[in-house]
Amino acid sequence: MAKITAGIGCSHTPAIGAAVDLGKTDTDYWRPMFEGFEASKKWMQETAPDVVIMVYNDHNNAFDFKMIPTFAVGCADEFPIADEGWGARPVPIVKGYPELAAHIVQSVILDEFDLTIVNEMEVDHGLTTPMSLMFGQPDAWPVRVIPIAVNVVQYPPPTGNRCYNLGKALKKAVESWDEDLNVAIFGTGGMSHQIQGPRAGLINKEFDKNFLDDLSRDPERLKDIAHLEYMREAGAEAVELVMWLVMRAALGEKVDEVYRFYHVPASSTGVGHIILKADNDE
């Protein structure tokens, strides 16, 4: 049986990708942030998942404005790297797992989540920067990836509660796949940040800390946070944190917090990171 054994919360920004690709991770600006992921890379190497489910958002690279799916599952063999406006990141192509993705789609749709099925899709920094942070710079990614893109660009994104319930449905779907697989799930984006308008640069460390605390202890509180509260307290783009709730609910009720890291800033972003181990004996 396939099992979701761990969840990873991790921010993403284009600047993190640029720092990796241009060899700037050891500068005074970036060193403190990248050092925070050294333990995570080691943990990832030891955990060696077979598959990653990557809950992330596209930043108008795979999806333009013709169609805006709320939840979209990447079912392709592979996902090329998008040119976001300065050339594609020089990272390996992302290999999918179409058979498992198809199974997940089928299971989750019958569980009343009307997902969009995507058979061709490029992936942007929303997916590739968490990969770089957790896997470093290999010649090929050591894991197959099922991308789940969530609309957080056009208001409103799905509610926290909807995301939370999707996580539960994903857990059920993975556990009904008859192959011994170690699956890790990522929730990416956030934490506090605003990158638009005169209010850009907003950071709320206390909000972020409380969110991380409750991700471990009291996720039921988090699922009821309204979009307006994210935007008001932690910046317009902090609403991306709903994606972390998909990850959290996919782990089941109880989790062990393995690791946590928080750093300000990466460009305009409060970088949050957490590793949670699922308690599969519950």
Next chain:
Amino acid sequence: MKEQHHEYEDLPGTWVFDAQRARKGYPLNNFFMSLMKEDNRKAFLADESNYLSQFKMSDAQRDAVLNRQWNTMLELGGVVYCLAKLAFTDQHSYQYMAAEMTGMSEQEYVDMMLAGGRSVDGWRSKSETKENAQGDEV
């Protein structure tokens, strides 16, 4: 037709990209999206006005692009991630664009972020921001 008021319109210094703004911004955002191709970036930089004429945007949207009025582009329906493609085309970073939107120099903006970012206090609502501004003798 009356447009509804939404609570998020009270967020100061923020233009939430909702369905109405998306509707108005459609041609503007299509222009930004075109900058994902190197040939288009070159063509745009070679003759900006001519390049823009292929998109059915309003005069105000066109002027905002030509003059790099970032906040106006947001107000007129641009998505910040799409605006970034214009910033990248200009060989600028996201951070540069964010600084421009706040009226700070890029260095001032970087310094603010290194010091922990902008505090939410005074920035929760338009009325709160106004009270704050009145306290500041500029």
